[in-house]
Amino acid sequence: MATETQIAEQPQDASAATNDAGFQEPLSTHLANAPGLSRKGLTRLLILMCVVPIATVLILHWSMPAVKPDYLQADCSFVNVPPPTYYEETLLEDRTEFPNAELVIKNTGAESWTHLNIRINSGHYQIYEHGSPLEPGEERRYLLNRFVHRSGAVYQVGINRPNSIEIYARLPDKSRGTYETEFE
Numbered sequence: 001m002a003t004e005t006q007i008a009e010q011p012q013d014a015s016a017a018t019n020d021a022g023f024q025e026p027l028s029t030h031l032a033n034a035p036g037l038s039r040k041g042l043t044r045l046l047i048l049m050c051v052v053p054i055a056t057v058l059i060l061h062w063s064m065p066a067v068k069p070d071y072l073q074a075d076c077s078f079v080n081v082p083p084p085t086y087y088e089e090t091l092l093e094d095r096t097e098f099p100n101a102e103l104v105i106k107n108t109g110a111e112s113w114t115h116l117n118i119r120i121n122s123g124h125y126q127i128y129e130h131g132s133p134l135e136p137g138e139e140r141r142y143l144l145n146r147f148v149h150r151s152g153a154v155y156q157v158g159i160n161r162p163n164s165i166e167i168y169a170r171l172p173d174k175s176r177g178t179y180e181t182e183f184e
Contacts, residue, residue: 065174072179073109076165078102078157079141084184087161099145101157105167106139113169113177120147121163125155134169 037045079102086095103120107113112133119126125147134140144162147155167179 065170065176067176067178068171069178070180071171071177072113072167072169073107074167074179075104075106075108076167076179076181077104078144078162078183079104081144081157081162084161092159095158097156097158099143101144103142103144103162103165104139105134105142107134107136110136111171111177112136113167113171115170117168118142118147119166119168120144120155121160123166125149125160 080098080100082098103118105118112135114130114133116129116134117126118129127142127147129140144155144157149155162183164180164182169177169179171177
């Protein structure tokens, strides 16, 4: 039978050290010295976490320029692309590339456009143009092999039939205008 002095001399590991109330001592002094939150502090933190995102969204909503859907007026056409029957009659492995295929966009509206974002086939392939503005009545041509997918794939008109065009542009009043059209 062990005496009291022998029990007191035996080392105890920190995970088993408990006091009379069942409280377990921390394993690290860093944990013991870490700051804690009171109930009031935790409540304030949770309220702040709920209010800040809502306030951010409202501030952005009030400060960002407006978007005018279907505001842009344009004529769009494809040049040097295969006819629609090509995609139905030609097997995928037999299709060829059309390096001179172009998208022609003409601004038929009354305002100039800047910061163009042009997308083909529901936004899968796009191009950005931040250079000179597209003035009313002006026409621009874009080679279709310049359009890129977000994965880095280049648009190949010999494989993918052009189905739709979306144009997003900045207007002189700093708002954004859009134009969308689909081809049959």
